[in-house]
Amino acid sequence: MKLDDAAAHLEALGNPTRLKIYRALIRAGGAGLAVGRLQEKLKIAPSTLSHHIKALVVVGLVTQVRDATTLICHANYEVMRELVGFLVAECCTESAETADAKINAKTNAKTAA
Amino acid sequence: MKLDDAAAHLEALGNPTRLKIYRALIRAGGAGLAVGRLQEKLKIAPSTLSHHIKALVVVGLVTQVRDATTLICHANYEVMRELVGFLVAECCTESAETADAKINAKTNAKTAA
DNA sequence: AGCGTTCTCCCATAAAGCTAGAAATATCGA
DNA sequence: TCGATATTTCTAGCTTTATGGGAGAACGCT
Numbered sequence: 001m002k003l004d005d006a007a008a009h010l011e012a013l014g015n016p017t018r019l020k021i022y023r024a025l026i027r028a029g030g031a032g033l034a035v036g037r038l039q040e041k042l043k044i045a046p047s048t049l050s051h052h053i054k055a056l057v058v059v060g061l062v063t064q065v066r067d068a069t070t071l072i073c074h075a076n077y078e079v080m081r082e083l084v085g086f087l088v089a090e091c092c093t094e095s096a097e098t099a100d101a102k103i104n105a106k107t108n109a110k111t112a113a
Numbered sequence: 114m115k116l117d118d119a120a121a122h123l124e125a126l127g128n129p130t131r132l133k134i135y136r137a138l139i140r141a142g143g144a145g146l147a148v149g150r151l152q153e154k155l156k157i158a159p160s161t162l163s164h165h166i167k168a169l170v171v172v173g174l175v176t177q178v179r180d181a182t183t184l185i186c187h188a189n190y191e192v193m194r195e196l197v198g199f200l201v202a203e204c205c206t207e208s209a210e211t212a213d214a215k216i217n218a219k220t221n222a223k224t225a226a
Numbered sequence: 227a228g229c230g231t232t233c234t235c236c237c238a239t240a241a242a243g244c245t246a247g248a249a250a251t252a253t254c255g256a
Numbered sequence: 257t258c259g260a261t262a263t264t265t266c267t268a269g270c271t272t273t274a275t276g277g278g279a280g281a282a283c284g285c286t
Contacts, residue, residue, distance in 0.1 A: 003129060003132055003136065004129050006132060007126070007127055007128060007129040007131075007132045008127075009127075010123045010124075010126045010127035010132070011123075011124065011128065012127070013120070013123045013127070013204075014120055014121075014122075014123035014125070014126070014127040015120060015124065015244085016116060016117050016120040017244090018120075019116055019119060019120045019123070019204075020116065022204055023116065023203055026203065026204050034262085035262075035263060035264095036261090036262065036263080039263095044246090045245070045246045045247080046246090046262085047245080047246055047247075047248090047263090047264075047265080047266095048244070048245050048246060050263065050264055050265085051243095051244075051245080051246095051264095052244090055243095066252085068252095068253060068254060068261090068262090069252070069253045069254065069260090069261050069262045069263075070253095070261085070262060070263085071262075071263065071264095075204075077205070080200070080204060080205050083200075084197060084200055084201060084205055087193070087196075087197055087200075088197060090136055090139065091126075091132075091135055091136055091139050091188075091193060092139075092193050092194065092197055128274085130274090147232085148232075148233060148234095149231095149232065149233080152233095157275085158275070158276045158277080159232085159233070159234085160233090160234075160235080160236095160275075160276055160277070160278090161274075161275050163234055163235080164234095164273095164275080165274090167234085168273095179282085179283085181231090181232090181282095181283060181284060182230090182231050182232045182233075182282070182283045182284070183231085183232060183233080183283095184232075184233065184234095
């Protein structure tokens with residue numbers, strides 16, 4: 001996963017309402033959850049909810065399957081795993097340190113090259 | 114970690130520039146990286162950079178230590194670990210499924226309670 | 227105290243996001 | 257086809273964010 005993709009995913013989840021939506025879908029399990037059910041749970045306007053769901057769908061964190069007039073939403077575990085993988089690999093452990101680490105230890109001290 | 118806190122952290126990282134800043138700090142290792150060094154790497158206006166760093170500091174993902182006129186920035190591993198922990202526990206694995214899962218499997222089908 | 231260095235804060239502007247009401251669309255059953 | 261249900265799209269207003277120029281503040285050196 002590229003940095004820009006990771007940022008896009010983080011941004012999508014970086015809103016309390018959208019994070020609640022995503023968590024609700026995780027908790028719903030493999031059965032997923034209809035948009036209407038989400039609307040009942042979160043108590044927000046349908047148009048607002050639709051907007052947020054779309055943001056999650058666009059980045060791939062959520063998928064939708066139509067069942068007659070209702071749309072069932074599913075969390076995409078794979079995308080989340082990739083995102084967490086990026087964070088752990090690039091942004092979490094100290095093992096992410098590159099050769100930069102040693103160089104910077106020196107360059108921090110001086111002003112200009 | 115509460116959902117709102119997690120969302121705030123995700124939002125802070127959900128910007129390519131800020132994610133680059135954070136990653137650079139991780140790569141810098143324990144020595145950290147001065148604001149000026151970041152500015153050279155990312156090539157953005159000092160005021161813009163300062164804004165982004167502040168956003169990361171506010172949520173605790175980054176800490177700063179002054180060394181004379183320069184400010185050294187450090188990534189806060191602990192906060193990141195908490196964030197990843199939240200994602201894994203609440204939003205990643207299917208083990209996050211609650212009793213909701215079984216209930217929803219039924220309620221998805223019908224319209225009103 | 228004066229000076230250079232480093233960085234932040236104030237300000238303004240342009241762009242994007244959030245919210246939601248109302249209209250439009252998709253789908254199925256009668 | 258008509259109607260009911262479920263959801264999206266359009267539209268609009270308000271708020272927030274991103275960016276950066278320039279003034280100002282923190283700091284150490286002489």
